[in-house]
Amino acid sequence: MTECRILVLLGAPGAGKGTQTTKLVQKFRMKYLSTGEALRQKAGEDTLLGNQARESMERGELVSNELVAQVVRDCMTDFRDSTGFILDGFPRNRSQAELLEEIAGETPIWVINIRVDEEVVITRLSGRRHCVECGKITNVNFSPPRQEGVCDTCGAKLVQRPDDFPNVVQRRLQVYREQTKPLTDFYSKKGCYFEVDGNLDTETVFERISAHLTGEESLAGNPHLSAGQSSA
């Protein structure tokens, strides 16, 4: 995996996108580009792009597709020599996906969608408890604390965040589905789109994504391709 590529990871809240991103960065030494962070960083610079970003953020506006695309383009030039990078927060809609095609030029775009069932996400997210002191996250459904409602690490209280209430999770999922549908439609027609079953455990999901990125999965999944090598 030496060729530079752009990796777009799609996944609903609770799909495990953050965890998979961390593992991909470690294993493949890919760069990570969060457009939210990049925008904030640019806004602190005294450049034309920085000034535009700052003004738009200060006015509390939604940053335009073109401006986000500019920021991505700007950051990408620093990454050209790497094995690739993972984009977070971009593209969010069809227009941004088209802008990304322009920015990417010859650099291949790989899209991986981590699909999870709604019940799985609700079980994952509604079980989360945050420690009010040290910020540690415990999941009562998977790794319950030794004492109910108490942080194993520091002994402070564990609370559930409103974002993780089941009804709120359901609404977040609905918003996500509506936003992402046009993107998955766009990419699934382009042949650079791969879906992985995010209901499986973290390690299995990671193995499948890795196999896809290194091309191993095509050998395992298609006996015709490996027939010549494996007949011995």
Ligand SMILES: [Zn+2]
């Ligand atoms: Zn704690």
